[in-house]
Amino acid sequence: MRDLSVAVAAIDAVNATDPRRLEDRPLALVQGERCWSWIHRLAPDTSSALALAARAHHLRRWDLPRSSYPAGRSGYLRWRREQRSRHATELRSLLDSVSMDQAITERAVAIIQKTGLGEDVEVQAFEDAVCLTFLETEFSSTPDRLADTERMASIVAGSLKKMSHDGRAHALSLALGDEEAAVTTAALQLL
Numbered sequence: 001m002r003d004l005s006v007a008v009a010a011i012d013a014v015n016a017t018d019p020r021r022l023e024d025r026p027l028a029l030v031q032g033e034r035c036w037s038w039i040h041r042l043a044p045d046t047s048s049a050l051a052l053a054a055r056a057h058h059l060r061r062w063d064l065p066r067s068s069y070p071a072g073r074s075g076y077l078r079w080r081r082e083q084r085s086r087h088a089t090e091l092r093s094l095l096d097s098v099s100m101d102q103a104i105t106e107r108a109v110a111i112i113q114k115t116g117l118g119e120d121v122e123v124q125a126f127e128d129a130v131c132l133t134f135l136e137t138e139f140s141s142t143p144d145r146l147a148d149t150e151r152m153a154s155i156v157a158g159s160l161k162k163m164s165h166d167g168r169a170h171a172l173s174l175a176l177g178d179e180e181a182a183v184t185t186a187a188l189q190l191l
Contacts, residue, residue, distance in 0.1 A: 004048050006098050011056045014094065018062050022137055028058045031133050038129035042166065043122070049107035050122045052095065057112060057130050059090045088113045117162070128167030131159045135171055139180050153186035160187060 011032060018028035032055045039046050039054040061083060069079040088109045095105040110116070116123045139156075160168055176184060 004051065007052055007095055007100050008055055010094050010098050011052070011059065011091075014059055014090075015056075018058075020062055022141075027137070028061060031058050031137050032056065034136055035129045035133040038132045038170075039125060042128055042170070043125040046125075047104075047107070047122065049104045050111055050126060052091070052100075052104070052108040053111035053126055054129055056087065056091045056094070056108075057126070057133070059087050059094070061087070084113055124164050124167075128163050128170070131163050131167065132170055132174070134159070135174055135176075135180075140177055149183055149186055152183045153190060156183055156187035157190035160191060 012029060015028035015032045016026050018026035020027040022030045035054040035057050036051060039050060043050065064079070064083060064086060066076070066079050069075040091112055092105060092109050095108065111123055111126050114123055114127060117127055118124065160171065163171060172184070172188075
């Protein structure tokens with residue numbers, strides 16, 4: 001079995017090729033680092049599989065843009081399912097290429113596919129970390145969607161519903177701009 005750091009370096013190398021930027025760095029790289037940080041905060045005894053899933057949660061996401069699917073909820077859900085499947089396939093391939101222990105690989109893949117969401121503690125921690133990472137890295141960069149407070153509130157409420165109580169508490173404690181705070185307040189009223 002390879003050391004965890006070898007797998008993390010391989011994931012980071014792929015994430016570093018993301019052409020999208022945040023704070024003048026590849027977006028997927030920043031998101032992987034932040035999700036990793038959230039996982040270690042939410043689950044101090046994080047398993048290697050959970051840590052790897054967090055680091056790779058947007059692995060090569062830019063290769064399948066949302067715009068390649070129809071507008072609306074059904075198009076979004078199809079895109080999201082396809083992304084989850086692609087992330088799992090990419091992660092399995094990457095971990096196999098660095099000779100990661102097969103049990104860790106299979107568990108990381110199950111976590112990234114969110115198998116057992118709502119029942120599995122690690123999958124729930126993963127969902128919380130992914131949602132928190134979105135709020136930190138992409139929520140404020142969606143001005144066109146923020147203009148439609150009702151629509152965004154519905155989206156944020158959906159995310160908050162999937163989160164654990166602890167995850168929601170962290171989400172509500174994030175420093176948000178005025179528009180994001182208004183959307184979050186409206187989302188809370190929908191819960």
